[in-house]
Amino acid sequence: MQFLENFKPELTIASPGRINFIGEHTDYNMGYVLPTAIGNKITFKLQKNGSGDVCNIYSVGYEGFSLNLNNISISATEWENYVLGVLNELSKLTDKVKGFDCTIESDLPLGSGLSSSAAMECGLAYGLNELFDLGLSKITIVELSQRAEHSYVGTQCGIMDQFASVMSKEGNVILLDCESLAYQHIPIDIYPYKIIMLNTKVEHTLASSEYNTRKQECEEGVATMKKRNPHIKSLRDATRDMLEASKNEMTQTVYNRCSFIIDENKRVLEMVEAFKKKDLKAIGNLLYKAHHGISKLYEVSCPESDFLVDFAKTNAEVLGARQTGGGFGGCTLNIVHEDAVEDFRKEATNAYKKTFNIDLEAFEVQPSGGTSII
Numbered sequence: 001m002q003f004l005e006n007f008k009p010e011l012t013i014a015s016p017g018r019i020n021f022i023g024e025h026t027d028y029n030m031g032y033v034l035p036t037a038i039g040n041k042i043t044f045k046l047q048k049n050g051s052g053d054v055c056n057i058y059s060v061g062y063e064g065f066s067l068n069l070n071n072i073s074i075s076a077t078e079w080e081n082y083v084l085g086v087l088n089e090l091s092k093l094t095d096k097v098k099g100f101d102c103t104i105e106s107d108l109p110l111g112s113g114l115s116s117s118a119a120m121e122c123g124l125a126y127g128l129n130e131l132f133d134l135g136l137s138k139i140t141i142v143e144l145s146q147r148a149e150h151s152y153v154g155t156q157c158g159i160m161d162q163f164a165s166v167m168s169k170e171g172n173v174i175l176l177d178c179e180s181l182a183y184q185h186i187p188i189d190i191y192p193y194k195i196i197m198l199n200t201k202v203e204h205t206l207a208s209s210e211y212n213t214r215k216q217e218c219e220e221g222v223a224t225m226k227k228r229n230p231h232i233k234s235l236r237d238a239t240r241d242m243l244e245a246s247k248n249e250m251t252q253t254v255y256n257r258c259s260f261i262i263d264e265n266k267r268v269l270e271m272v273e274a275f276k277k278k279d280l281k282a283i284g285n286l287l288y289k290a291h292h293g294i295s296k297l298y299e300v301s302c303p304e305s306d307f308l309v310d311f312a313k314t315n316a317e318v319l320g321a322r323q324t325g326g327g328f329g330g331c332t333l334n335i336v337h338e339d340a341v342e343d344f345r346k347e348a349t350n351a352y353k354k355t356f357n358i359d360l361e362a363f364e365v366q367p368s369g370g371t372s373i374i
């Protein structure tokens with residue numbers, strides 16, 4: 001693209017991906033989540049171009065496109081919608097965004113359940129907020145990015161990913177109450193264990209996968225329980241007793257979805273206690289239990305993720321494992337003793353290759369800070 005010849009970025013932003021320790025699919029059910037940003041990130045370089053309303057976006061090593069701020073509409077090219085969605089949401093809040101040039105570079109594996117989508121949305125919104133001095137708060141950036149995903153990407157996602165990308169603090173996970181948005185940073189110390197991600201390389205597209213269907217099934221469960229418990233607004237307010245009392249009025253599928261969410265919310269709070277006490281065994285067990293629910297009740301796993309979690313169970317040096325993120329592939333999160341990381345990586349890679357003929361990607365992550373200027 002032509003702007004690259006004279007590109008003198010005024011601002012560089014690092015926007016991280018995230019892992020979620022536990023609390024999967026609980027965010028849009030107004031429950032609890034426990035994510036953190038990681039070191040892998042998307043880097044945005046930005047300059048004003050003085051053109052008034054023309055914006056040029058170039059994704060390094062990939063492709064670029066130009067747009068006019070007076071004519072924003074949904075694109076047929078999926079990744080462009082992350083940019084367009086953010087600009088559309090910003091235009092509802094301010095008229096201070098003018099023409100700009102931007103390069104985007106990522107070391108965050110796409111479609112791997114590490115939320116490259118939120119990193120894209122939040123990084124751009126954060127960068128434009130700085131570049132044009134928009135005065136938006138971090139929480140406004142989080143919320144507008146979530147709305148961009150709803151309206152332009154088409155996934156009715158919760159708020160976890162955008163929140164984690166912007167609000168994380170190095171060395172901590174975030175306990176977020178997705179109803180009130182109250183949050184606490186919880187320090188994590190799992191020494192001598194490490195967080196090892198295994199990327200199944202199975203691509204998932206949340207919008208086209210069953211994500212939105214899961215949301216509807218949960219809403220159906222709430223509507224059924226509401227008949228006996230008019231005060232409940234979401235699955236976050238539902239108890240096991242309420243669910244059992246309404247079991248015969250819902251399908252087995254809806255019952256299973258609700259059952260998972262009710263247990264998963266409890267597991268988040270138990271995980272926080274386990275972190276506070278450094279009860280490593282409990283941390284591991286909660287991960288295995290959560291994966292069981294993800295696979296058998298919520299049914300958002302896949303054979304590749306199940307295989308890797310089962311493989312982890314055969315290794316005494318792995319405390320726990322589960323698929324992280326929206327589901328249907330992506331990464332499993334594993335808590336592995338530091339002395340066993342190399343062997344685990346090799347053995348998992350060999351076993352995975354033999355079974356699925358896919359080259360596994362294994363990497364360590366550390367709880368890192370949120371979106372920032374670098």
Ligand code: GAF
Binds near residue numbers: 020023160206
């Ligand atoms: C995706 C969504 F974007 C999040 O909001 C969350 O629901 C997650 O799946 C599942 O926990 O990453």
